[in-house]
Amino acid sequence: MPRVFITGLGFITSIGNTCADVEQSLRELRHGMVKNPAFAADNIPVKVTAPVRDFKTDAEDAEDWTIPAPYNLKREQLRSLSPNALYAFCALQQAIADAKLAPEDVSNDDTGLYAASAGSPGIMSRMITRMNQLGVMRCPPLGVVASIAGTVQFNLVAHFKIKGASTGFTSACAASAHAMGFAFDEIALGRQKRMFVVGAEDGNTETILPFASMRALSLNPDPDTASRPFDKKHDGFVGTGGATVLVLESEDEVRRRGATAYAEVLGWGQASDGHNVAISHPEGAGLATAMRNAFKATGVTPADIDYINAHATSTPIGDASECKALRAVLGEHAARIAVSSTKALTGHGLSLAGAMEAGFCALALKRGFIPGSAHISELDPACEGLNIPRTTEPVQARAALNNSSGFGGANVCVVFKAVS
Amino acid sequence: MADITLSTQAPDALSQSFSPDDETALRESLRRCSPATVEAAIAYRKGGDTKALAVIIIGIFERFVEPDLRARLAGDCDDLRVIEDLGIDSLTMMEIVMLVEEVTKTKIENDELRGLVTIGDIKTFVDCRARGVQPPAPAKSILGDELRALMPIQAPFLFLDEARVGPAQCTASYRITGQEFFLAGHFKNNPVMPASIMLEALGQLGVLHLLAGLPVEAGKVVGASTIFFASTDGVRCSRVCKPGDVLTLTIKSKRVKEPLAVYSGSIRVGQEKAVIAEEITLTFGVVDAPVAPVGVLPVAAS
Numbered sequence: 001m002p003r004v005f006i007t008g009l010g011f012i013t014s015i016g017n018t019c020a021d022v023e024q025s026l027r028e029l030r031h032g033m034v035k036n037p038a039f040a041a042d043n044i045p046v047k048v049t050a051p052v053r054d055f056k057t058d059a060e061d062a063e064d065w066t067i068p069a070p071y072n073l074k075r076e077q078l079r080s081l082s083p084n085a086l087y088a089f090c091a092l093q094q095a096i097a098d099a100k101l102a103p104e105d106v107s108n109d110d111t112g113l114y115a116a117s118a119g120s121p122g123i124m125s126r127m128i129t130r131m132n133q134l135g136v137m138r139c140p141p142l143g144v145v146a147s148i149a150g151t152v153q154f155n156l157v158a159h160f161k162i163k164g165a166s167t168g169f170t171s172a173c174a175a176s177a178h179a180m181g182f183a184f185d186e187i188a189l190g191r192q193k194r195m196f197v198v199g200a201e202d203g204n205t206e207t208i209l210p211f212a213s214m215r216a217l218s219l220n221p222d223p224d225t226a227s228r229p230f231d232k233k234h235d236g237f238v239g240t241g242g243a244t245v246l247v248l249e250s251e252d253e254v255r256r257r258g259a260t261a262y263a264e265v266l267g268w269g270q271a272s273d274g275h276n277v278a279i280s281h282p283e284g285a286g287l288a289t290a291m292r293n294a295f296k297a298t299g300v301t302p303a304d305i306d307y308i309n310a311h312a313t314s315t316p317i318g319d320a321s322e323c324k325a326l327r328a329v330l331g332e333h334a335a336r337i338a339v340s341s342t343k344a345l346t347g348h349g350l351s352l353a354g355a356m357e358a359g360f361c362a363l364a365l366k367r368g369f370i371p372g373s374a375h376i377s378e379l380d381p382a383c384e385g386l387n388i389p390r391t392t393e394p395v396q397a398r399a400a401l402n403n404s405s406g407f408g409g410a411n412v413c414v415v416f417k418a419v420s
Numbered sequence: 421m422a423d424i425t426l427s428t429q430a431p432d433a434l435s436q437s438f439s440p441d442d443e444t445a446l447r448e449s450l451r452r453c454s455p456a457t458v459e460a461a462i463a464y465r466k467g468g469d470t471k472a473l474a475v476i477i478i479g480i481f482e483r484f485v486e487p488d489l490r491a492r493l494a495g496d497c498d499d500l501r502v503i504e505d506l507g508i509d510s511l512t513m514m515e516i517v518m519l520v521e522e523v524t525k526t527k528i529e530n531d532e533l534r535g536l537v538t539i540g541d542i543k544t545f546v547d548c549r550a551r552g553v554q555p556p557a558p559a560k561s562i563l564g565d566e567l568r569a570l571m572p573i574q575a576p577f578l579f580l581d582e583a584r585v586g587p588a589q590c591t592a593s594y595r596i597t598g599q600e601f602f603l604a605g606h607f608k609n610n611p612v613m614p615a616s617i618m619l620e621a622l623g624q625l626g627v628l629h630l631l632a633g634l635p636v637e638a639g640k641v642v643g644a645s646t647i648f649f650a651s652t653d654g655v656r657c658s659r660v661c662k663p664g665d666v667l668t669l670t671i672k673s674k675r676v677k678e679p680l681a682v683y684s685g686s687i688r689v690g691q692e693k694a695v696i697a698e699e700i701t702l703t704f705g706v707v708d709a710p711v712a713p714v715g716v717l718p719v720a721a722s
Contacts, residue, residue: 063452075484076512138522141514 004187005254005261005419006362008099008247010091013356014050014203014240014346017068017090019098023363027392029374031345033223033238038205046217048226049208050240050347057083058204060126077159080142082120084200084352085155087243092156092196095245099259105194112164113157114183115198116175116351119149122206152200152243164192170351173311174270174406175199177354180246180414181268187250188267195248199355203241207350211239214278216315227348228375229312229319229341230383237313240347244356262362266300266399266415269293273409280318280405284325287311287403290411291329294401298415302333305415306397307370309357311405312341313348320382322403327385338389338397340373354404358414361400365418368396438465449522453479461523470550473524474543480519481539484512492691498540499591499670505691506539526550535559537584538591559586562632570631571624572644576601579621580669585633589672592625598663613661618695622685623649625671626702630681634673639709646705650680654698665689671700679703 011017014032015025024030032050038058039047056066062078071090073081081089096106105111127143140146145154150168157166165186169178176199183195201207211217218236220226227238254261271289273281280287295301308326312319319341327334342360349356364371372391379388399417406412443462450458457479464472482493485506492500502508508516517528520542526549528536535558536542548555562570563582571578583592596603596613603611630642661667668690671683681702687695
C-alpha cells in the first residue's frame with residue numbers, strides 16, 4: 001500500500017495567512033478573536049468572533065471585497081466565489097507554491113481534490129431575497145454555484161484544472177477530516193498520486209450567528225478568554241472562517257519530485273454516535289470508536305502517540321464527552337500524551353476545522369513543537385487524568401492524532417507521524 | 421401565505437412614472453458604469469429617448485469587458501462580435517443581458533439572444549423592442565455546400581469560407597491557405613494576398629447579401645447571373661495579409677435599389693485593420709422566383 005505524505009500547506013485563518021505566521025501564533029499562543037462590530041446590537045448576545053485576517057468579504061458585490069496581496073483575482077473568477085471559496089482559492093495557491101508543484105503536477109489524471117464547506121448561507125440568502133423581490137430572472141447567473149455546498153470544489157477544480165477525483169464532504173465540523181481521510185484512501189488504494197484536501201468556511205454573520213439560538217456560542221464578550229476549551233468557565237465556541245489546504249502525495253511522488261514532507265499520514269478511523277442530531281454522545285462513544293478504528297487501521301497504539309489535537313470547541317458538553325473518550329481509549333497513556341485544543345486560538349472553523357488542525361499537526365511535527373491549550377485559568381474537572389499543556393513546548397512529537405466531530409454524531413480521527 | 425407581488429414590469433413597458441426610488445435603484449445597478457451611462461439610462465427611463473439606448477448598451481459592455489479591451493468599444497463598434505472580439509463568455513453575456521433588461525425594461529429571450537452576435541445586433545434589437553417594432557430576423561450562418569450552392573462564383577475564385585448574412589449587414593471569414601493559385605506569383609518567393617482579391621472577397625460577400633440577405637418582394641429573387649461589380653471608392657489597405665491569416669470581412673448596405681447595391685466594406689485580421697472600402701457598388705437585377713424548384717439544392721434565402 002503506498003505511503004502518504006503531506007508535502008504542502010496553505011493557511012488563510014484567523015491566526016495567520018502563511019505557515020510562518022501560523023507557526024508563530026501557535027508557538028506564542030496568539031489568538032485571532034476580536035469583538036465583531038456586526039454583533040454590536042443589544043439583541044445579539046454573542047460579541048466575539050475570529051475573523052479571517054486581512055480579507056474583507058462582507059460586501060454583497062464581490063468586486064468590493066478586500067483581497068490582500070499577493071492574491072489577485074479577476075472578475076470572472078470572483079463572480080462564482082463564495083467568501084470561503086475565495087479563501088480556499090488563496091490557500092490552494094499557497095499550498096501549491098509551498099509544495100513546489102509545477103503546473104503539470106497540479107493538472108493531470110492522477111491529481112484530485114477533496115473539499116469540505118457548508119456552502120455560503122450569506123450568498124444563498126441574498127440570492128433568494130433578490131429572487132423574491134426582483135423576480136427569478138434577476139438572480140446572479142452564478143449565484144447557485146457560489147452558494148451551494150459544493151462551491152469550493154466547483155471553483156477550485158475548474159480554475160486549477162484539476163483532472164483527478166473531486167468531490168465535497170458535508171459532515172459539518174467533521175467534514176474536512178472526512179475529506180482528509182478519503183483523500184488518504186485515494187492515494188493508499190493507488191487510485192491517485194496526489195490529492196489536495198481543502199476545508200473552508202465563510203465565518204461571517206450568516207454562518208456563525210445561527211448557532212446562537214442553539215446555545216452553542218460563547219457569550220463571553222472578552223476576546224482574550226471567549227474561546228477556552230477545557231477551562232472550567234468554557235461557555236460555547238467562537239466562530240471563525242478561512243481555509244486550509246493540505247497537499248497529500250504518494251511516497252513515489254515525494255521521491256520523484258525530491259519533495260520535503262511535513263509529516264506522514266498513517267491512516268484514519270471514523271465512527272458515528274448514533275445518538276443525537278446535534279449533541280455529542282455523553283460518553284464520547286463514537287469518538288472513542290473512531291480513535292480505536294484509527295489505531296486498528298494504522299497499527300499504532302497509544303504508546304506511539306505524543307500529541308492529540310482535540311476537537312474540543314469550548315462547549316461544556318462537547319469538551320467533557322471528548323475527555324471521556326480520550327481517557328477510555330488512551331488508558332494508562334492518558335496522563336502522558338499532550339492534549340490541546342487549538343480552537344482556543346483560532347475559534348471553531350466548522351467544516352474548516354479538521355483540515356486546519358491537521359495542518360497544525362503537520363506543522364508541529366515538522367517544526368518540533370507541541371501546541372499548548374490556551375486560555376485555561378482553571379481546568380475543568382471533567383479533564384481530570386489528562387495531560388493538557390497550557391503553553392506550547394518545543395518538543396518533537398513522534399506521532400499525533402487529530403480528532404474531529406460533526407453534527408449527527410460523525411467522528412473522525414486521523415493519525416500523523418513525524419518524518420525523521 | 422400572502423400574494424407575492426413581483427416588481428418586474430411587463431416586457432416593453434417603459435414606466436411613465438420614474439420615481440426617486442427607481443433612480444436610486446438604477447444608479448445602484450449601474451454603479452460600475454461610466455457617469456455618461458448612468459445619465460443616459462436616467463434620461464431614457466424618464467423620457468423614453470431611444471437615442472440613449474446605444475450609450476447605455478455600450479456603457480454596460482464597457483463595465484464587463486476586460487480593461488485592456490475597453491478601447492475597442494470607443495468609436496464605431498457595431499461590428500464587434502461579443503464572444504470572438506470582446507472575449508465575453510456566455511455567462512458574462514447573461515450578466516450583461518440581465519443588466520440591459522433591468523435598465524431598459526426590455527426582455528431578451530434565450531432564443532432571441534442566440535441570434536445576437538455583434539454589438540450592433542444587440543443595439544438594433546433593444547432599439548426595436550423599445551420602439552415597439554419587430555426586431556429584424558437574426559443573421560443566419562451560411563457555410564460549406566450551402567454557400568457554394570448559392571454563389572455564382574466558385575473555386576478557385578471563391579474567397580468566403582463561412583458567412584453570417586443579415587438584412588443590412590454581412591460578416592464572413594476567409595483563411596488564406598497558401599494554396600491559392602495566384603500566390604505562386606504574387607509575389608516571387610513572398611506570397612501576399614493581392615489587395616484586388618481582397619476587394620473581390622468583399623464584393624463576393626455583397627453578392628451573398630443580394631442572394632441570401634436582401635429582403636425582396638414575394639415571388640421575386642435577385643438573379644444570380646445578373647450581379648456584377650460596378651465601382652469602388654475610398655479604398656485603403658493598411659496591413660499585408662499572408663497565408664495563415666484569417667480575414668474577417670464585413671459589409672454594410674448603404675443603399676440598395678435595383679439595379680444598384682452600395683456597400684461599405686472592411687477586412688480585419690484579428691483586431692488589426694487590413695482593408696477599408698468606403699463604397700463598393702454592385703449591379704443586380706430582380707427576376708421571378710423559380711415556380712417549382714425541382715432538383716435545385718435548397719437555399720437559405722427562403
